[in-house]
Amino acid sequence: MSDSPKTDLLQGTLDLLILKVLAPGPMHGFAISQRIQQVSRDILQVQQGSLYPALHRLERRKWVSAEWAASENNRRAKYYRLTAAGRRRLEEEVSNWERIASAVSLILENA
Amino acid sequence: MFWLDRFRSRRFERDLDDELKFDLECRTQDNISAGMTPVEAHRQALLSLGGLEQTKEECRDVRPLAWIEVVTQDVRYGLRMLRRNPGFTLIAALSLAVGIGANSAIFSFIDAIATRPMPVPRVSEIIHISTTSPQFPEAGVSGADYLDYRNASSLAGVAAVDYRGPVLTIGDVPEGTYAEVVSDNFFTLLGIEAAVGRTFREETIPPPVIVLGHRFFQARFGGDPGIIGRGVRMGGRIVTIVGVAPASFRGTRNDMSADLWVPFSTWGSWVLHERRIPQLAVIGRPRTGVSINRAKQELTSIASNLARAYPATNKGRTVRVESDRAHRMRAAGSFSLVLMALVGAVLLLASMNVAILLLARAETRRREMAVRLALGAGRVRLVRQLLTEASLLAALGAVAGIALGGILIQVLPSVLRLGYFVGQAELLLDSRVLLFSVFVATGSGLLFGLAPAIISARADLAPVLKGAEVAAGTSGSRVKARNVLVVLQVGIALVLVVAGILLARSFRNGLKADLGFSHNNVLVLEIPNLGEAGTGQRDLLYRQVTASIRALPGVHSAAVAMRPPLGGSGGGRTERILLPGPRPEPVEVRMSVVGPGYFSLLGTRLLRGREFDDHDGFSGRKVAIINETGARRLWPSEDPIGKLFQTGGPDGPAWEIVGVSRDARINSISEAPSPYLYFPFAQLNSGDVNLLVRTDSSPATLVKPVRDQLKEIDSGLVVYASFTLSSLVDSALGEFRLPSQLASALALVGVLLAAVGLYGVISYFVSARTRETGIRMALGARPGDVLSSVLGLTARLAACGIALGIVFTLAAGKGLSSRLYGVSARDWSALAAASTLMLLVALAAGFVPARNATRTDPALTLRHD
Numbered sequence: 016m017s018d019s020p021k022t023d024l025l026q027g028t029l030d031l032l033i034l035k036v037l038a039p040g041p042m043h044g045f046a047i048s049q050r051i052q053q054v055s056r057d058i059l060q061v062q063q064g065s066l067y068p069a070l071h072r073l074e075r076r077k078w079v080s081a082e083w084a085a086s087e088n089n090r091r092a093k094y095y096r097l098t099a100a101g102r103r104r105l106e107e108e109v110s111n112w113e114r115i116a117s118a119v120s121l122i123l124e125n126a
Numbered sequence: 127m128f129w130l131d132r133f134r135s136r137r138f139e140r141d142l143d144d145e146l147k148f149d150l151e152c153r154t155q156d157n158i159s160a161g162m163t164p165v166e167a168h169r170q171a172l173l174s175l176g177g178l179e180q181t182k183e184e185c186r187d188v189r190p191l192a193w194i195e196v197v198t199q200d201v202r203y204g205l206r207m208l209r210r211n212p213g214f215t216l217i218a219a220l221s222l223a224v225g226i227g228a229n230s231a232i233f234s235f236i237d238a239i240a241t242r243p244m245p246v247p248r249v250s251e252i253i254h255i256s257t258t259s260p261q262f263p264e265a266g267v268s269g270a271d272y273l274d275y276r277n278a279s280s281l282a283g284v285a286a287v288d289y290r291g292p293v294l295t296i297g298d299v300p301e302g303t304y305a306e307v308v309s310d311n312f313f314t315l316l317g318i319e320a321a322v323g324r325t326f327r328e329e330t331i332p333p334p335v336i337v338l339g340h341r342f343f344q345a346r347f348g349g350d351p352g353i354i355g356r357g358v359r360m361g362g363r364i365v366t367i368v369g370v371a372p373a374s375f376r377g378t379r380n381d382m383s384a385d386l387w388v389p390f391s392t393w394g395s396w397v398l399h400e401r402r403i404p405q406l407a408v409i410g411r412p413r414t415g416v417s418i419n420r421a422k423q424e425l426t427s428i429a430s431n432l433a434r435a436y437p438a439t440n441k442g443r444t445v446r447v448e449s450d451r452a453h454r455m456r457a458a459g460s461f462s463l464v465l466m467a468l469v470g471a472v473l474l475l476a477s478m479n480v481a482i483l484l485l486a487r488a489e490t491r492r493r494e495m496a497v498r499l500a501l502g503a504g505r506v507r508l509v510r511q512l513l514t515e516a517s518l519l520a521a522l523g524a525v526a527g528i529a530l531g532g533i534l535i536q537v538l539p540s541v542l543r544l545g546y547f548v549g550q551a552e553l554l555l556d557s558r559v560l561l562f563s564v565f566v567a568t569g570s571g572l573l574f575g576l577a578p579a580i581i582s583a584r585a586d587l588a589p590v591l592k593g594a595e596v597a598a599g600t601s602g603s604r605v606k607a608r609n610v611l612v613v614l615q616v617g618i619a620l621v622l623v624v625a626g627i628l629l630a631r632s633f634r635n636g637l638k639a640d641l642g643f644s645h646n647n648v649l650v651l652e653i654p655n656l657g658e659a660g661t662g663q664r665d666l667l668y669r670q671v672t673a674s675i676r677a678l679p680g681v682h683s684a685a686v687a688m689r690p691p692l693g694g695s696g697g698g699r700t701e702r703i704l705l706p707g708p709r710p711e712p713v714e715v716r717m718s719v720v721g722p723g724y725f726s727l728l729g730t731r732l733l734r735g736r737e738f739d740d741h742d743g744f745s746g747r748k749v750a751i752i753n754e755t756g757a758r759r760l761w762p763s764e765d766p767i768g769k770l771f772q773t774g775g776p777d778g779p780a781w782e783i784v785g786v787s788r789d790a791r792i793n794s795i796s797e798a799p800s801p802y803l804y805f806p807f808a809q810l811n812s813g814d815v816n817l818l819v820r821t822d823s824s825p826a827t828l829v830k831p832v833r834d835q836l837k838e839i840d841s842g843l844v845v846y847a848s849f850t851l852s853s854l855v856d857s858a859l860g861e862f863r864l865p866s867q868l869a870s871a872l873a874l875v876g877v878l879l880a881a882v883g884l885y886g887v888i889s890y891f892v893s894a895r896t897r898e899t900g901i902r903m904a905l906g907a908r909p910g911d912v913l914s915s916v917l918g919l920t921a922r923l924a925a926c927g928i929a930l931g932i933v934f935t936l937a938a939g940k941g942l943s944s945r946l947y948g949v950s951a952r953d954w955s956a957l958a959a960a961s962t963l964m965l966l967v968a969l970a971a972g973f974v975p976a977r978n979a980t981r982t983d984p985a986l987t988l989r990h991d
Contacts, residue, residue, distance in 0.1 A: 043148065043149075044145060044148075044149050045148070045149045045152035045153065046152075049156075062174070063146075063149060063174060063175040063181060064175065064177060064180060064181045064184070067145070067146065067149075067181055067184075067185050068181065068184035068185050068187070068188055071185045071188040072188045075188055083141075086148070088155075090148060090151070091144065091148070092145075092148050093141070093144070093145045093148070
């Protein structure tokens with residue numbers, strides 16, 4: 016279990032990314048991964064094996080809710096939507112991330 | 127619930143499949159748009175998904191298990207564990223069954239005689255009104271006081287009840303009954319509707335009526351509703367049956383089942399004008415929205431007004447207002463508390479046994495627990511699993527316990543001759559008892575389940591996983607917990623044994639007690655209507671009766687008395703007497719009315735003076751006999767013979783003391799002697815009449831000849847009941863017999879449970895040390911050394927337990943002392959006997975595992991690992 020800290024960090028970051036991507040409106044899983052990849056200019060590629068467990072976890076924590084609806088190509092797809100709690104969580108995560116990022120960049124610049 | 131569960135997880139699986147399939151299709155489509163061939167596009171999409179099954183499994187892990195799934199899993203697992211260890215399960219469940227069964231039975235017993243509420247609507251509003259005064263510490267309410275309490279504005283109604291035994295003549299057959307004489311509003315106040323016919327109405331000129339009890343209606347009239355409106359003879363007049371009470375309502379007392387209810391207007395309302403004797407039971411219901419406390423305040427102020435207005439009768443008399451529950455709890459008395467404590471101790475022992483067994487088993491499951499913890503099971507989940515197992519055991523024990531309780535309820539009344547305490551109370555395995563049992567089982571389940579579960583789940587992973595078994599059973603909190611438990615068990619069992627010994631000794635003392643009369647070969651016949659005859663006739667009638675009975679062959683002597691000794695009627699009436707002097711202060715003295723020959727028949731010696739004879743007639747000089755305690759209290763250091771006293775106030779008749787009798791037991795064997803007066807039968811109307819017949823041989827053979835003779839004298843004479851004086855004494859011994867039997871039985875069960883606990887602990891100790899023992903024996907230790915080391919441990923545990931038990935006993939002694947007779951709660955010989963017994967039992971329990979230890983084969987154990 017020596018690699019668990021790394022997993023935790025990645026997992027936390029993935030949660031943040033998903034919440035952020037969902038902020039404008041509901042999306043299904045595939046669209047979420049496409050969006051992350053697209054916005055990050057192909058730097059971040061989300062493995063499906065991480066995405067779906069993460070979505071289920073967020074759903075369980077009631078940060079996102081899910082419902083089945085017709086997709087753009089008229090197929091049944093599971094859409095995830097940010098809940099009020101999820102929105103608050105997103106704000107916390109963002110400010111958290113910004114604190115850490117600025118702290119890390121301080122060290123990189125000044126140490 | 128399982129189907130719901132399956133349905134849920136099936137839907138979850140389908141959704142998961144759909145979601146991932148959709149992703150795969152999108153991805154494939156995307157790849158095709160990027161220019162791949164469909165086959166290549168699908169392959170790439172699958173690759174990017176990174177293992178479909180693994181992803182699914184991770185999603186499943188995230189999904190919370192429905193609680194029902196968890197419980198189902200735990201229960202299945204728990205059942206499997208219980209089945210796998212049948213010996214453990216059997217002992218644990220049996221221990222619990224004994225504990226729970228005993229508690230259910232005792233609870234049903236106490237509930238039946240005392241705590242079960244009256245089956246009336248809104249019983250929580252019912253209040254019981256009674257009075258206390260120095261003369262009558264546990265009294266009801268006098269009739270005149272009751273009429274004054276009726277004026278309380280905070281009460282919606284107040285009803286009075288008097289307990290009587292009228293003779294009912296149905297057709298030509300006279301029959302003794304038990305009746306509640308009640309105020310007209312009795313049924314309406316309680317909210318009881320008649321099952322057949324009607325109840326009482328408040329009428330200006332009420333006709334003579336009665337309402338029958340359901341049982342009596344069934345037994346005497348075969349449940350024929352046609353009897354409504356029929357007349358029966360009661361006390362020389364015709365009364366009409368107007369209704370039958372519902373089967374659920376048996377009257378106001380738990381220990382008696384009323385045969386009929388009679389309104390005061392029918393019975394005679396003289397008692398309602400009597401202010402002196404507080405003999406009525408009074409029940410009230412506050413107005414809607416008025417609290418019991420408010421009602422109490424008003425009644426208290428009425429009582430103090432009465433004390434001011436009628437100081438002669440009401441001075442020092444205060445009113446007591448209780449809820450139905452409080453009233454019944456008080457009736458339950460100290461004996462119930464002692465009983466509950468003893469039987470609760472047995473349950474504690476049983477629970478501890480199960481805890482010890484669970485702890486011992488937890489030891490053998492250490493590896494399992496450690497593996498499960500290492501595999502990621504949460505400790506909470508493990509505790510829950512272990513608690514589920516404990517709950518299953520508790521449920522098993524509860525079912526078996528309730529079954530056992532049901533059997534005990536059937537068997538106990540006859541085995542223990544409960545009649546003395548129970549009367550006609552119904553022992554039921556009803557919802558109250560079931561609820562109590564479930565409560566007890568749940569409590570004990572938590573008690574024995576929680577601690578072992580927590581201790582077990584605290585397992586250290588590393589040493590166990592590394593295979594370290596050496597330390598098992600010799601260190602750690604589990605061992606400490608087990609030792610503490612077994613020490614406590616020995617202590618508690620010791621308390622039970624001491625209680626058993628002390629109560630048994632009290633019983634023996636009761637058997638040997640000098641009652642002040644001799645009860646062998648005395649027949650008692652209750653003939654209430656012998657007293658109903660007119661004053662002059664009465665005198666003649668009893669003379670005729672005693673003379674003709676005396677003449678029967680086999681009869682030694684005969685005498686009449688208001689009540690036989692130990693008759694259980696509360697000691698008879700009291701008479702307020704005035705001693706002549708400058709400022710006469712009335713004294714309340716209990717009394718009986720007896721005929722000539724009473725003292726010689728009973729063998730109660732007269733210390734001075736003479737007993738009544740035929741010259742003490744209706745018109746003769748009024749005379750009385752007093753017992754020695756009374757003589758000492760009323761005329762200290764004076765000769766009581768020839769002394770005068772008055773009854774019925776300053777203008778009442780004067781009586782002269784003509785004899786002083788030895789003290790004789792009146793109500794109970796354990797009572798302290800108190801002043802007692804005897805008046806001649808011819809000079810004072812006694813109401814109740816008992817004919818005492820001393821026979822030359824067994825009294826049973828004379829019942830029929832005596833009855834026949836009575837019928838010949840007057841066919842209207844009803845023999846209510848006939849019994850021997852010895853049976854009264856035997857009943858009175860019930861106050862010692864029952865506690866002694868119950869405590870002995872509970873002590874036996876307690877010792878057995880403690881022995882099982884000790885056996886479990888020592889066996890485990892031995893088996894956990896098999897390897898060590900093997901090494902020691904290989905190094906030359908003899909079997910004797912091994913035996914003595916194991917027995918040494920046993921003895922040490924037992925000694926700690928005994929020391930603790932002695933402390934417990936000394937602390938608990940006070941609670942028991944009210945039940946002891948002729949022996950102190952701190953009786954050292956009882957403590958010594960109980961301690962010796964516990965030590966012997968402990969050594970016996972430890973001997974079997976100790977002997978097994980000596981049979982350890984060194985070669986085998988050393989090769990074991």
